[in-house]
Amino acid sequence: MSADGRIYHRAMLLTEIDHVAIAVNDLQAAIDYYASALGATVHHREVVDPDGVEEALLKVADSYIQLTTPTRPDSPIARFLDKRGEGLHHIGYRVADCAVALESMIAAGATAIDEVPRPGSRGTTVAFIHPKGSFGTLIELVEE
Ligand code: CO
Numbered sequence: 001m002s003a004d005g006r007i008y009h010r011a012m013l014l015t016e017i018d019h020v021a022i023a024v025n026d027l028q029a030a031i032d033y034y035a036s037a038l039g040a041t042v043h044h045r046e047v048v049d050p051d052g053v054e055e056a057l058l059k060v061a062d063s064y065i066q067l068t069t070p071t072r073p074d075s076p077i078a079r080f081l082d083k084r085g086e087g088l089h090h091i092g093y094r095v096a097d098c099a100v101a102l103e104s105m106i107a108a109g110a111t112a113i114d115e116v117p118r119p120g121s122r123g124t125t126v127a128f129i130h131p132k133g134s135f136g137t138l139i140e141l142v143e144e
Pocket of ligand 1: 021
């Protein structure tokens with residue numbers, strides 16, 4: 001809602017739920033669990049060095065479950081696990097244009113963690129939005 005109390009609708013910017021990210025202590029144990037419990041297999045596995053994480057993507061239709069674990073103690077995922085334990089960490093929303101979606105979210109009052117889009121895993125372009133101001137959910141905008 002804007003300052004004049006009206007809600008302005010804009011064109012839909014989301015094209016897919018890109019991924020649901022789950023923070024885990026033991027990546028291989030989580031991969032094995034999803035494989036034996038649900039038959040979900042690893043589509044892509046990558047160490048994302050700037051973020052201090054290793055992630056495994058399990059493909060579900062055109063979306064992913066992203067299992068993510070820290071690679072060093074100062075990684076944000078390590079701090080999350082220390083504070084909150086294992087569990088849901090963030091949701092990735094797929095968009096056609098990360099910069100446009102980021103600008104739109106900021107205009108709507110969101111607090112950006114990334115002021116400008118940056119490289120993510122598997123060649124994507126991403127930007128994170130702080131949970132504060134976004135109804136308690138860490139949001140990642142993902143452009144493929
Ligand atoms: Co993510």
